[in-house]
Amino acid sequence: MVRPIAFLVGLGFAGILLYSLIMGAAAYISEPPKPTAEHEFHLHPKEVRFASDGPFGKFDLQQLQRGFQVYKEVCAACHSLHHVAFRDLKDLGFTDPEVKAIAKGWATETPSINPETGEPATRKSTPADKIPTPYPNEVAARAGNNNALPPDLSLMTKARHDGPAYVYSLLTGYQDQPAELLKKFPDSKTGAGLHYNPYFANLNIAMPPPLVAEGQVTYADGTKATVDQMAKDVSAFLVWTAEPKLQVRHQTGLAVIIFLLIATTLAYMSYRNIWAGVKH
Numbered sequence: 001m002v003r004p005i006a007f008l009v010g011l012g013f014a015g016i017l018l019y020s021l022i023m024g025a026a027a028y029i030s031e032p033p034k035p036t037a038e039h040e041f042h043l044h045p046k047e048v049r050f051a052s053d054g055p056f057g058k059f060d061l062q063q064l065q066r067g068f069q070v071y072k073e074v075c076a077a078c079h080s081l082h083h084v085a086f087r088d089l090k091d092l093g094f095t096d097p098e099v100k101a102i103a104k105g106w107a108t109e110t111p112s113i114n115p116e117t118g119e120p121a122t123r124k125s126t127p128a129d130k131i132p133t134p135y136p137n138e139v140a141a142r143a144g145n146n147n148a149l150p151p152d153l154s155l156m157t158k159a160r161h162d163g164p165a166y167v168y169s170l171l172t173g174y175q176d177q178p179a180e181l182l183k184k185f186p187d188s189k190t191g192a193g194l195h196y197n198p199y200f201a202n203l204n205i206a207m208p209p210p211l212v213a214e215g216q217v218t219y220a221d222g223t224k225a226t227v228d229q230m231a232k233d234v235s236a237f238l239v240w241t242a243e244p245k246l247q248v249r250h251q252t253g254l255a256v257i258i259f260l261l262i263a264t265t266l267a268y269m270s271y272r273n274i275w276a277g278v279k280h
Helices: 002-030 037-041 061-073 086-092 096-104 138-143 163-172 179-184 227-242 246-274
Strands: 110-113 120-123
Touching: 037 179, 061 086, 061 227, 086 096, 163 227
Parallel strands: none
Antiparallel strands: 110 120
């Protein structure tokens, strides 16, 4: 008795799903969705290559140090790195004294508690501390950014499709709103406090262009700091913050593949040896 009832219930669900599919397809054909500015003018990320790309990719430490410098001098004023501690910077090639100096001289101090009064306070950061957020809370962050909340950048290149290419394209993609867009979609004019960027999902972003001129950062290694170079460097740095063990993972994967190839070869040779005298 239970099986026929279960069959009928399942058949009913299947019928409802089929009906919904047919009605949805009919509605789409009879009244197709209207084109939108976002659909027609949104661009896919630009083609750009990084040293960490591909199964054999590895980090360019010099580029990562330059990217960290761009983050420190430009991006850190608004964006946090919740998942990165100062001591992690040793993986970029910084020495212990350099890491201590970076932590101690960071523009935003680490939140703390005054041991004498119990009141909230701040102190100089140490290598063991996470890189502190530039704002004490979300309300302050929104108040300083036209009510937009600057996202944490620790995992940004993992959270966005084509992560590093997306970040690079966004940083270099600011431009005037095309006249063609305004002609076709007059209601899509970029609002006050927003900036047109075709690589952003809805075309208008609250963040003003962070990289605006050549030489905005003076690189310690003498590399020419063009807008394009700074965008590439900070994008590469954010690949590292999102996956600091990427290079180790690539090396481990290569070792595992080599092991599996050897093991497969030995297993096949053993099979041939054991069954060599058996007629199949």
